[in-house]
Amino acid sequence: MNLFAASCPPPLRALVGLIALAGASLAGAQSPVTAPATATGPVATQASEPSPAAVVAKDVALADLSWLSGCWRGNVNRREFREHWMPLRGNLIVGVGHTVMQDRTQGYEYIRIEPRDGGIDYVALPSGGKETAFRLVGRQVDGADTIFTFASTSNDFPQRVVYRRAAQGWLYVNVEGRVQGEERKVIYPMRRIDCESGEVIAN
Numbered sequence: 001m002n003l004f005a006a007s008c009p010p011p012l013r014a015l016v017g018l019i020a021l022a023g024a025s026l027a028g029a030q031s032p033v034t035a036p037a038t039a040t041g042p043v044a045t046q047a048s049e050p051s052p053a054a055v056v057a058k059d060v061a062l063a064d065l066s067w068l069s070g071c072w073r074g075n076v077n078r079r080e081f082r083e084h085w086m087p088l089r090g091n092l093i094v095g096v097g098h099t100v101m102q103d104r105t106q107g108y109e110y111i112r113i114e115p116r117d118g119g120i121d122y123v124a125l126p127s128g129g130k131e132t133a134f135r136l137v138g139r140q141v142d143g144a145d146t147i148f149t150f151a152s153t154s155n156d157f158p159q160r161v162v163y164r165r166a167a168q169g170w171l172y173v174n175v176e177g178r179v180q181g182e183e184r185k186v187i188y189p190m191r192r193i194d195c196e197s198g199e200v201i202a203n
Contacts, residue, residue, distance in 0.1 A: 116133070121133045133152065157184070
């Protein structure tokens with residue numbers, strides 16, 4: 001997923017492309033709360049106001065995100081996106097995102113989650129872009145799901161990145177913010193997979 005470029009035009013172009021893939025009508029799109037277990041790709045929808053976090057950021061440790069370790073994959077309209085995360089080591093979680101369509105790379109990014117300035121930051125460095133940091137602002141429990149919300153003060157899209165750990169090996173990554181004055185959300189549903197075989201791991 002290459003939506004984190006700090007300059008305005010690239011992320012706007014990427015968002016418009018994803019909205020087109022998801023369908024022209026935003027009204028019928030589903031959120032991760034109601035998305036079926038067969039969801040196969042990013043969904044564009046209007047973003048609702050974020051709910052208050054049940055646990056404030058200062059009470060969340062880097063180890064609380066160690067469950068990300070491993071490989072995740074999703075697909076939509078012949079576009080496959082993956083995230084590969086290394087285990088927590090040296091007070092740092094390192095990952096990489098890669099999007100491919102018809103055997104051609106559409107984008108990639110290097111990601112890390114690290115302690116910084118008294119908090120925890122999600123830092124993305126996209127292909128052809130510059131590094132952008134999102135501060136962890138809280139953790140929320142919604143039934144069996146756990147939601148980690150990272151926010152940026154940047155005026156460019158996105159302003160929020162949300163990682164939702166769901167049941168049966170599902171991960172929903174939301175990128176949210178304002179585009180041309182309107183709130184937007186793009187949802188990437190992914191399944192945990194075996195890094196070598198690509199087989200789904202449903203736990």
